[in-house]
Amino acid sequence: MPVSHEISWSRNYDRAKQEAAADKKPLLLDFTAAPM
Amino acid sequence: MADLIATSFHPVRVHVREDAEAWKRLGLELGVQWTPTVLILDSAGVERHRIEGFLPADDFLAQVSLGLAKAAFSRSDFADAEQRYRAIVDAYPNTESAAEALYWAGVSKYKATNDPTALQDTARAFGERYQESSWAKKSSVWRG
Numbered sequence: 001m002p003v004s005h006e007i008s009w010s011r012n013y014d015r016a017k018q019e020a021a022a023d024k025k026p027l028l029l030d031f032t033a034a035p036m
Numbered sequence: 037m038a039d040l041i042a043t044s045f046h047p048v049r050v051h052v053r054e055d056a057e058a059w060k061r062l063g064l065e066l067g068v069q070w071t072p073t074v075l076i077l078d079s080a081g082v083e084r085h086r087i088e089g090f091l092p093a094d095d096f097l098a099q100v101s102l103g104l105a106k107a108a109f110s111r112s113d114f115a116d117a118e119q120r121y122r123a124i125v126d127a128y129p130n131t132e133s134a135a136e137a138l139y140w141a142g143v144s145k146y147k148a149t150n151d152p153t154a155l156q157d158t159a160r161a162f163g164e165r166y167q168e169s170s171w172a173k174k175s176s177v178w179r180g
Binding site: 005010013020028030031032033 | 058063066077080
């Protein structure tokens with residue numbers, strides 16, 4: 001059975017950018033005004 | 037959709053009201069003036085793809101996949117980029133992204149092999165599909 005992943009959104013761009021530099025995974029930034 | 041984002045990216049959300057400071061700073065820094073906007077940045081923080089406005093699920097997934105392929109291309113991993121571009125054509129053939137992906141799949145193969153037939157084959161493929169797209173016009177110079 002395939003594993004389904006939840007998205008764990010970071011709200012800290014600067015930290016995510018540091019993590020991306022370390023593990024070479026790209027960043028996806030979602031700018032939104034939708035109700036949370 | 038969640039699987040693709042969760043496994044392939046560091047996902048960051050900036051809400052215009054709840055994250056007002058970040059919205060102001062990053063909006064200026066990255067030139068974002070409208071929501072929804074999704075940016076795909078490579079691991080060095082360089083923008084590789086931008087999606088502005090709402091899209092239905094398949095179109096959105098195809099666009100996100102384009103971003104991943106462009107990120108692979110930017111790090112000169114042309115074999116991975118070609119595979120990702122071709123997967124977009126196969127999985128989302130009726131989206132606007134498919135023609136762009138077909139074009140860049142050919143470019144990626146050429147960059148990986150230095151074999152110009154990769155470009156000629158791409159131009160021929162555009163003779164059979166997506167003939168009205170701008171990507172078909174761009175590939176027309178490769179016809180042998």
